Amino acid sequence: KRNKTALRILVTLAVVLAITFWVGMNSKEVQAAVIEQPTPINEIFTDPVVADNVKILLGKADVTDEVTQIDLDSITHLSAESAGITTIEGLQYLTNLSELELIDNQVTDLSPLTNLTKITELRLSGNPLKDVSALAGLKNLKRMDLIYTDITDVTPLAGLSNLQVLNLDINQITDITPLADLSNLQFLSFGSTQVSDLTPLTNLSKLTTLNAEDSKVSDISPLASLSNLTEVYLEENQISDVSPLAKLPNVSIVALTNQTIINQPAFYQNKPVVPNVVKGPSGELIAPDTISDNGTYTSPNLTWDLNSYINNVSYTFNQSVTFKNTTAPFSGTVTQPLTEVYTAVFDVDGEQTSLTVGVNELIEEPAAPIKEGYIFDGWYNAKTDGNKWDFGVDKMPASDITLYAKFIENEEPNASSSSNVDPDASNSINVQENGTNDGTNNPNSSGDDKVNIKLPITGDELNVLPIFVGAVLIGIGLVLFRKKRQTK
Structure with a gap:
């Protein structure tokens, strides 16, 4: 009885400890790092420029002066532009940092920022970051600048729901789908990127300024529902139809110049006919400004009379278009590739x-x-x-x-008779009574000695469930048998 009681107590304690540990692990809050004792500044911040900035902010005489965690907690802003900084090691101890500006440096690793959740403004433009996954947990960010940072994936930004200003220009970004739920965005810029699809912006109803210049945008219909837009910069894209912008009641600045539209290639003909694809605010066709190779225009088509093969024909357009609160030039070139x-x-x-x-x-x-x-x-x-x-x-x-x-x-006209062959024959081996199973005929044995054993078809798997159940039952039986013997 004593042994059984002790065993129950031990089991209960183990369960309680396990539950306590599990709850503790799952309820643990993310916390910034802290230094345990006074430490020289240059031992905390390994980059000399960062160390020097911290020295100045804390009013110390030298970077070898010791500081405490209380000293570091007093720093809320840090700025060092074009200073050659290569590492931000040590910033993890700036637990109250709210604004960080490190424009045009050489920082590549952002991991020291991972737990600095009090940051609201972050300017990192001009650093070769490539990866911004360390920023995924900075939920209080309201402004972030990542211009020219070599990033291609903005997925880590998907959960930063408090962002109001986001600059992503001059990067190799192709997909902005992760930004679709950033409902507090008011200013968004991704100029000079590879973005072509604006659909993810459909529900960003607070957006007032959008910059997508010098990208791959051709369809701007997703913008039609963004009633708070006041400024739209779309120059140097592939836009041929600007009618969706006519639905924006508050737009006051629109940039639409230098569009480059390339139609799908068409087979060369002596007299190619190309429909005009350029449309204004009300969906009306905008007449060409110039036409290559002596082409002519009779709405809605452009026509050429060619004497020999050329690889493309083209036309330009340049017209002022009027929206509810503004008038803007709309210009560009439409090219029709011709395939010989x-x-x-x-x-x-x-x-x-x-x-x-x-x-x-x-x-x-x-x-x-x-x-x-x-x-x-x-x-x-x-x-x-x-x-x-x-x-x-x-x-x-x-x-x-x-x-x-x-x-x-066809040298085997009766080859169709092979259809009578057992389809599973390739999965069989002739096993002979003398023990050979190599699939060859033993000259010393008769045909009656062969036993045809069919192997499992490729893909059949052994079902381990019965084996597992059997093993469990055997184990239980052994335990019960042992206990019974002990009671005797």
């Missing part, structure tokens, strides 16, 4: 069909021809001794081409 075309002929024993194909394009593979008593071997670029054409790799040359169907005589 030739004829691909498919020859099946003298019977021919043809297809028009652009230079350097893949040729669409036709259906395999059927010839009784023969097997189709493919298409070749010569009637005899040609090379087999690979439709997934080989591209149309700058000339007409004939591809010939090649057939091989």
Whole structure:
């Protein structure tokens, strides 16, 4: 009885300790680092420029002077621009830091900022950061500047719901989807990036200023619902239709110059006809300003009369467009690429069909021809001794081409009888009574000696559940048996 009581007590204590530990681990709040004893400034902040700035902020005579955590807690602002800083090690001890400005330095590692949750303004433009995942937990940030920081992924910013100002210009960003829930954003700038889709901005109703200049934007319809927008900078994009901006009641500044629109390539013709795609605030077509190669315009189409192949035709536009509170120039160039075309002929024993194909394009593979008593071997670029054409790799040359169907005589006309073969035969091994199982015939044994053993089909798996249950039952049985013997 004593042993049983002691065992119960030990088990209860273990459970209580485990629960306490688990609760403690899960309720632990993120805390900034602290120094335990007075330490020289330059031992805390390893970058000499940072150390010198801290020395000045704390009124110390030298960077070798000792400081306490209380001293460091008094620092709320730190600024060092174009100072050659390479590391911000030590900043993790500035527990009350609210504003940090380190523009145009050489910082790459932001991990010391991970737990500085009191920061509200962070300016890190001009540093080769590449990775900003250390900023993901800074929930109190209201302003952040990350211009020209070599970043490509803004996913770490997805949870910074208090952000009001965000600058992301001059980066290789392609996707702004992570910003879709930053509902407090009022100013957003991602000029000179690779962003093309503005859909993630649809629900950012507090947005008043948007800068997406020099990007890859072609469709601005997602902006139509942002009624608080007052300034929109969209120059040097690929925009052909500005009518969505006419729905913005408060817009007062619009920049729309130098658009570059490239249509999908079209096959070259002597007289190509291209529809005008440029539309103004009410959806009206904007007439071309100039037309290349003596082209003409009769709404809604542009037409050219070409004597020989050229790789593109184009037209420009330049017109002032009026919105509710402002008028702005809308200009750019529309280019229509032209693909030189030739004829691909498919020859099946003298019977021919043809297809028009652009230079350097893949040729669409036709259906395999059927010839009784023969097997189709493919298409070749010569009637005899040609090379087999690979439709997934080989591209149309700058000339007409004939591809010939090649057939091989079927030497096994009754090969269809093989359909009677057991489909699982490939998974079988002939095991003979003398012990061999290599799948070969033993000359010393008769056919009656063979036993056909079927192996599991590839992909079958051993079900371990019965084995596991059996092992558990055996274990329980052993424990009960042992206890019974002890009671005797």
